[in-house]
Amino acid sequence: IQxxxxxxxxxEGPECSLREAxxxxxxxxxxxxxxxxxxxxxxxxxxxLRSLAYRLTRIGADDNNDSGDLDPxxxxxxxxxxxxxxxxxxxxxxxxxxxxxYVHGKSAxxxxxxxx
Numbered sequence: 001i002q003x004x005x006x007x008x009x010x011x012e013g014p015e016c017s018l019r020e021a022x023x024x025x026x027x028x029x030x031x032x033x034x035x036x037x038x039x040x041x042x043x044x045x046x047x048x049l050r051s052l053a054y055r056l057t058r059i060g061a062d063d064n065n066d067s068g069d070l071d072p073x074x075x076x077x078x079x080x081x082x083x084x085x086x087x088x089x090x091x092x093x094x095x096x097x098x099x100x101x102y103v104h105g106k107s108a109x110x111x112x113x114x115x116x
Contacts, residue, residue: 006052044076049087
């Protein structure tokens with residue numbers, strides 16, 4: 001799932017944000033401007049970032065990915081930044097974000113080519 005905006009949005013606008021890509025990967029359904037994740041339970045969803053700073057700004061503390069930290073719940077998700085420049089994920093404490101995504105249950109989760 002290719003992101004195309006660093007703006008932290010959840011179901012708004014035609015772009016695909018990091019938060020929306022995680023939601024699409026978790027639900028295996030198109031969300032916001034993102035295509036659906038892999039419906040194959042054994043398949044790994046790969047979220048591709050651009051060489052941008054992705055700042056998590058949605059205020060809140062929940063476990064449904066709408067705000068605050070990122071919440072990958074199930075399946076396998078990799079977030080991959082471009083090389084050699086990479087991407088930055090900035091989890092703002094003002095937004096109630098954890099410094100890293102909060103991984104629930106039996107999720108397999110990885111960050112590659114990013115600076116959290």
